[in-house]
Each structure stands twice: as C-alpha cells, then as structure tokens.
Amino acid sequence: MSTPPVNDPLMRVRGLSVDFPLGRGGLFGKPQMLRAVRGVDFDLAPGRTLGLVGESGSGKTTTAMAAIRLAPASGGQVMFDGTDLMGLSPGQMRQHRRHLQVIFQDPYSSLNPRDRVGAIVREPLDLMNVGDPAGRAARVEELFALVGLRRDQMALFPHQFSGGQRQRISIARALATNPRLIVCDEPVSALDVAIQAQILNLLRRLQGEFGLSYLFISHDLGVVQFICDDIAVMYLGEIVELADRPTLFSRPRHPYTSVLLEAAPSLARRKSQGYRRQGIVKGDPPSPLNLPPGCAFASRCPQAQARCRAEKPELQDTGAGKVACHFPL
Amino acid sequence: MTEPLMSLRDLRVEFDTRHGRVTALSGISLDVMPGETLGIVGESGCGKSITALAMMGLVPNPPGHVTGGSITFQGEDITRARPGRLRRLRGRDIAMIFQEPMTSLNPVFTVGDQIAEAILLHQDVSRAQADKQVVDLLATVGIPEPARRAKAYPHELSGGMRQRVMIAMAISCRPKLLIADEPTTALDVTVQAQIFDLMRDIQREFGVAIVLITHDMGAIAEMTDRVAVMYAGRIIEQGTSDQILDNPLHPYTRGLIGCIPVLGREAGDSARLPPLAEIPGIVPPLHLLGEGCAFAERCTLADDHCRAVRPALQEKGHPVACHHAGKAVPA
Numbered sequence: 040m041s042t043p044p045v046n047d048p049l050m051r052v053r054g055l056s057v058d059f060p061l062g063r064g065g066l067f068g069k070p071q072m073l074r075a076v077r078g079v080d081f082d083l084a085p086g087r088t089l090g091l092v093g094e095s096g097s098g099k100t101t102t103a104m105a106a107i108r109l110a111p112a113s114g115g116q117v118m119f120d121g122t123d124l125m126g127l128s129p130g131q132m133r134q135h136r137r138h139l140q141v142i143f144q145d146p147y148s149s150l151n152p153r154d155r156v157g158a159i160v161r162e163p164l165d166l167m168n169v170g171d172p173a174g175r176a177a178r179v180e181e182l183f184a185l186v187g188l189r190r191d192q193m194a195l196f197p198h199q200f201s202g203g204q205r206q207r208i209s210i211a212r213a214l215a216t217n218p219r220l221i222v223c224d225e226p227v228s229a230l231d232v233a234i235q236a237q238i239l240n241l242l243r244r245l246q247g248e249f250g251l252s253y254l255f256i257s258h259d260l261g262v263v264q265f266i267c268d269d270i271a272v273m274y275l276g277e278i279v280e281l282a283d284r285p286t287l288f289s290r291p292r293h294p295y296t297s298v299l300l301e302a303a304p305s306l307a308r309r310k311s312q313g314y315r316r317q318g319i320v321k322g323d324p325p326s327p328l329n330l331p332p333g334c335a336f337a338s339r340c341p342q343a344q345a346r347c348r349a350e351k352p353e354l355q356d357t358g359a360g361k362v363a364c365h366f367p368l
Numbered sequence: 369m370t371e372p373l374m375s376l377r378d379l380r381v382e383f384d385t386r387h388g389r390v391t392a393l394s395g396i397s398l399d400v401m402p403g404e405t406l407g408i409v410g411e412s413g414c415g416k417s418i419t420a421l422a423m424m425g426l427v428p429n430p431p432g433h434v435t436g437g438s439i440t441f442q443g444e445d446i447t448r449a450r451p452g453r454l455r456r457l458r459g460r461d462i463a464m465i466f467q468e469p470m471t472s473l474n475p476v477f478t479v480g481d482q483i484a485e486a487i488l489l490h491q492d493v494s495r496a497q498a499d500k501q502v503v504d505l506l507a508t509v510g511i512p513e514p515a516r517r518a519k520a521y522p523h524e525l526s527g528g529m530r531q532r533v534m535i536a537m538a539i540s541c542r543p544k545l546l547i548a549d550e551p552t553t554a555l556d557v558t559v560q561a562q563i564f565d566l567m568r569d570i571q572r573e574f575g576v577a578i579v580l581i582t583h584d585m586g587a588i589a590e591m592t593d594r595v596a597v598m599y600a601g602r603i604i605e606q607g608t609s610d611q612i613l614d615n616p617l618h619p620y621t622r623g624l625i626g627c628i629p630v631l632g633r634e635a636g637d638s639a640r641l642p643p644l645a646e647i648p649g650i651v652p653p654l655h656l657l658g659e660g661c662a663f664a665e666r667c668t669l670a671d672d673h674c675r676a677v678r679p680a681l682q683e684k685g686h687p688v689a690c691h692h693a694g695k696a697v698p699a
Contacts, residue, residue: 094556094557094558094559095556201650202412203650204650231411231412231583232411232583232584232585232624232627232628233411233623233624233627233646233647234411234650235627235629236627236628236629236644236645236646236647237646237647237648239629239644240643240644240646243640243643258556258557259557259629260631261628261629261630261631262629264629264631264641265629265641265644268640288631298558299557299558300631301561302557302558302560302561303557303586303630303631305586305589305590305630305631306585306586306589306613306625306628306630307589308586308589308590309589309590309609309610309613310405310589310590310591310592310593310609311593311608311609311610314590315565316561316564316565319558319561319562319565320558320562321562322512323526323528323529323559339558
C-alpha cells in the first residue's frame with residue numbers, strides 16, 4: 040500500500056518550543072530554564088505516519104505532547120485541520136480532544152487498575168457524550184473485536200491481561216472517539232519482540248482501515264522503518280534531519296542519523312566475522328541546561344570541525360529532505 | 369579438549385506460587401567455555417534470568433528451590449556449596465551485571481567506595497591500594513576523569529556511566545565468568561554500542577567468559593559465539609550463533625527472528641514494507657503447562673503428537689527440541 044504525499048497537512052507545527060522552569064540557583068540566583076524543545080517545524084499529512092526518533096532527552100515525547108497541548112508550549116503554532124490549537128479555550132480544546140488521542144509506552148501504568156477494561160474503553164465516549172448508552176456499549180464491543188480481544192474479556196481488570204493485550208486495550212480506548220490523529224509514544228518498547236510484531240501489524244492495519252495519522256515516537260529505527268512514512272530525527276530539542284522513509288534510510292545526511300542507523304538492530308553484524316561497530320560516538324549528549332553555542336551534536340560528532348563548534352547549523356532543504364549540518368554526508 | 373568453565377547438567381528450579389509449586393527451569397544443560405560468550409535468549413518469563421541467578425547461586429529461597437541437577441564451576445558443584453563458599457566465589461570468580469545500574473548501586477555511597485568494597489572483600493590489599501585500583505578500573509572502563517568520578521554518587525552519573533561503574537566493579541577481581549543480564553536494555557542505542565564495545569575489549573584483555581542474557585537477537589549476532597534459545601523454562605534450541613541465526617530449526621526460533629523489524633534495504637520507492645511475521649498468542653503461564661510441547665498452542669506446525677509428547681533435545685545438525693524441526697513454517 041502506498042500513500043501519496045498530500046499537500047494539505049492534517050497537522051502543521053511551526054516554531055514549537057517548550058521550556059521547563061527549574062527554579063533559581065539559590066535565593067538571588069537567576070531562574071534557570073530547561074529548553075526541552077527549541078523551534079520545531081513539521082507537517083503531518085492525513086493517513087500518514089511521521090516518526091519522531093532520538094535518544095532519551097532529545098525532546099521527542101515533549102514535542103508530540105506539546106503539539107496536542109498535553110504539555111505547555113512556550114511558543115509556536117499548531118494548526119490542526121484548519122484550527123489553531125494554541126488559540127483554543129480549555130473547553131474548546133476538550134471538544135477537540137476526540138480527534139487527538141494517545142497510546143502510551145507503558146501498558147501497565149496507563150490503564151486504571153480499578154476499572155474493568157470495558158469501562159476503560161468506554162470512558163472517552165462517556166466523557167465526550169457520544170451517542171446513547173446502548174450505542175456506546177455496542178461501540179465498545181466493536182472496538183474489542185477490532186483490536187483482537189474477545190467480548191467476554193470486557194468484564195476483566197487490567198491486571199488479568201498480558202502486556203500485549205493491555206496495549207490492545209490502550210489502542211481500543213484511543214480509537215473510541217474516531218480520532219484523526221493518534222500520538223503513539225513508544226507503544227511497543229515495553230513489549231517482547233513477538234508481541235511487538237503483533238501490535239505493529241495491528242497499528243498499521245487500523246491506519247489503513249480508518250485513514251488515521253500517527254505521530255510515532257520511537258528510539259528504534261527498525262520499528263520506525265517498518266511503520267513510518269516520514270521521519271524527523273531529533274537531538275537535544277531540535278530536528279536535525281527530516282526526510283521521507285526511503286530517503287532517510289537509503290541516504291542519511293546527518294552524522295547523527297548515520298550513527299543511529301549503525302546502532303539499529305541487525306542480524307548481519309556477526310561476532311563470528313569479527314564485527315566491530317564503525318563510527319561509535321563518544322560520551323553522552325551535553326546537558327540541555329548548558330547548550331554549546333554551535334551544533335549541539337558537535338561534541339560527539341566524528342566529522343565536527345571548528346565551524347560546527349562556533350556556528351549553529353539551520354535546518355536546510357537538501358532537495359530530498361531537510362538537514363541541519365554544516366557538512367552533511 | 370578444553371574443559372568447560374561452568375557446566376549446568378539437567379538443572380531444575382521450582383518456585384512456590386499461589387498456584388502451587390511450578391517448575392521454572394527444567395532439564396537445563398549448558399556449558400560455558402573459557403573466554404567465550406554464550407547467549408541465552410528468549411521472551412519475558414522464559415527462565416533466562418533465573419538461569420543467570422542459578423549460575424551465581426542466587427536463586428531466591430524462598431520461594432525458589434534448586435530441586436535437581438548440578439552446576440559445576442571449575443570442578444565444584446555450587447548447588448551444594450555452603451553460603452560462605454558461595455560468597456567467596458561471587459564477585460571474585462563469578463561476577464554479574466544487571467539491567468538497571470541505578471538499582472544495583474547504593475545511592476548513599478560514592479561509586480569509588482562501592483568498587484573499593486568489592487576489592488577489599490576479596491583481595492588482601494590496603495584501602496589506599498584499593499583506591500588506586502578503583503581509579504585504574506574506572507579508566508579501563510572508559511570513564512573520563514576517573515579520579516574525580518570515583519568521588520561521585522550514582523545519581524551524578526548518566527545511565528551509561530553507571531553501567532560502566534558496574535562493569536568496573538564486576539571486573540575488579542578479574543573474574544573468570546561475567547554474567548550480564550540485559551546489560552544494555554535500559555540504555556540509549558548509542559550508549560548500548562559503547563557498552564558492547566567495552567565488554568568485547570574486556571573479554572579480549574582479561575579472557576573472561578561472558579554469559580549474555582538478552583531478548584535481542586541483534587545483540588546475540590553481534591556479541592555471542594554460541595546461543596541457547598529458551599521457552600517456558602526449557603532450552604528448545606542450541607548451537608553456534610551462526611547456526612541459530614542462519615539455520616534456525618525450531619519454529620519458535622524462526623518466529624523470533626522473523627518478527628524483528630530489522631533495517632530492511634530501501635528500494636527507494638515509497639511502498640510500505642510487508643507486514644512482520646507474527647508468533648500468535650502469548651507465552652503460556654508456567655502452572656498451566658501440559659504434557660506436550662509448551663510451544664504447541666502458538667505453533668502452526670503443531671499436531672496431536674506435539675500436544676501429547678514433549679519433544680526432547682535432539683541432534684539435527686545442532687540440538688533442537690521439536691518433532692517438526694526444520695520443517696517450513698506456513699505463513
């Protein structure tokens with residue numbers, strides 16, 4: 040199945056920034072700000088999946104949560120289907136929530152342990168006053184069938200399910216209000232590989248069936264290549280490379296993307312053949328509190344030169360995508 | 369012929385649970401050769417971590433009991449060793465690193481103190497000598513400014529640094545066997561690559577044998593010489609890593625390899641990649657295992673014979689426990 044690029048994005052994000060205040064360093068100290076997301080732009084087309092990839096602390100989750108107003112943005116604009124989400128009142132935003140749903144990473148902490156799972160899946164319908172009670176009950180049954188759970192399981196509690204089944208419940212809950220966009224925050228990271236494959240196939244099937252758009256957060260490029268159409272690679276709160284899937288995977292331009300690709304799962308690197316990783320980056324990312332003046336990746340980049348440490352590279356068009364690097368590969 | 373460093377023979381471990389006594393490990397036989405890396409791979413609950421704990425003599429009792437078989441380390445059966453003897457072996461000859469370095473380090477002592485503690489426990493050296501060893505060890509595991517870092521508390525270090533500290537502690541007494549239980553699962557991919565590199569360097573330098581417990585077939589390919597695949601408390605296939613990855617015979621091993629979204633080669637068009645292979649269902653609970661093959665209810669090849677008679681490990685190029693070993697798995 041191929042999804043052609045569409046001109047009109049479902050979601051258009053421009054200059055999105057998120058700052059977290061950290062309090063002062065002492066009574067008379069300067070208030071410190073952690074700049075978690077720094078001026079992120081992206082478009083998400085209907086029926087497509089945009090992957091946000093990066094390591095912990097790269098701001099990928101904060102970016103997605105700020106885009107659907109589950110984290111407070113300190114700047115920027117988010118247009119969703121012609122509506123400026125940042126300009127909505129809390130009440131209007133609540134009404135818009137039905138179009139924007141989330142699937143979280145940990146299926147153990149994201150379901151209320153004291154509710155029966157049927158009620159968990161029905162809750163969004165109750166909150167949004169969708170239809171009448173009989174209609175909601177029928178809808179819940181339909182949702183259970185959609186995600187591959189049995190009707191008789193509706194009366195059970197979350198602890199009676201395995202991790203993969205719980206993630207199916209989370210997916211059913213997210214689908215309840217017929218959303219246009221689902222933020223998938225590392226939805227398979229906590230699952231065993233065999234179960235991960237079941238959930239990834241399910242997410243893709245549901246996307247085709249309902250024309251859903253996914254904003255898919257992951258650190259695993261193998262997963263991202265399977266499920267995403269476009270990929271934004273993030274490092275320390277910024278997008279450093281943005282391209283469609285075939286372009287990014289066949290020709291990564293940013294050295295950090297290349298490092299991530301090198302680290303992705305592969306069965307071809309064999310100890311028996313004396314495999315050694317190429318281009319391992321040293322150290323950890325710098326602290327987001329003390330960002331270097333130039334490129335944030337310069338301290339770990341195998342290609343970094345003097346200019347990289349002095350001058351910050353802007354995200355620039357490469358013809359096939361965008362990259363923020365003075366010396367793209 | 370080289371003698372194995374550690375041999376497990378027909379090991380059986382049982383746990384008391386609210387469902388009564390269940391068998392967590394059954395008929396586990398493994399050899400770890402000096403200087404090699406043995407991988408143990410499987411899904412959550414397959415018994416791979418219990419196998420690692422048993423190798424350290426650390427099966428929690430209660431509720432766990434080693435009820436059969438032997439674990440021989442350099443000719444000595446450690447399932448029969450007294451607690452004092454085990455304490456001397458652990459940390460000195462057999463060391464372990466865990467998945468979450470934050471919970472394995474004591475938050476109220478500096479990392480230098482904690483490494484020194486291990487050295488002072490097992491070696492006849494002064495505190496000053498131990499402190500000097502600590503700085504050398506931190507340098508060996510690639511921690512910059514080791515003298516300063518030795519005075520840091522665990523929370524002041526990143527996840528990758530903490531795992532390096534754990535490795536420094538583990539190799540402080542030059543163990544012959546290092547058991548690594550999912551050592552990189554909690555780490556970012558670039559840091560995982562660094563830790564794998566460090567483990568390889570340490571193996572080359574000190575000749576330590578490594579048992580790598582993992583769910584990640586990529587880690588198996590990159591790090592191990594031989595591998596045992598576990599399912600529901602048993603080894604179901606065993607061989608060199610190349611044999612298992614290139615010619616898996618058990619339908620479970622085949623499924624496990626087929627369902628990984630490995631980086632495919634892009635054809636350069638925008639067509640989506642085909643669906644992933646799936647293993648239907650989930651691992652059965654241990655108290656509900658029947659007489660037959662534990663994988664039968666998830667297996668597309670299973671027949672009545674599979675459900676009635678548990679297959680034993682048989683040599684079919686390499687050992688595999690399946691009545692239909694090597695048969696093509698229908699999609």
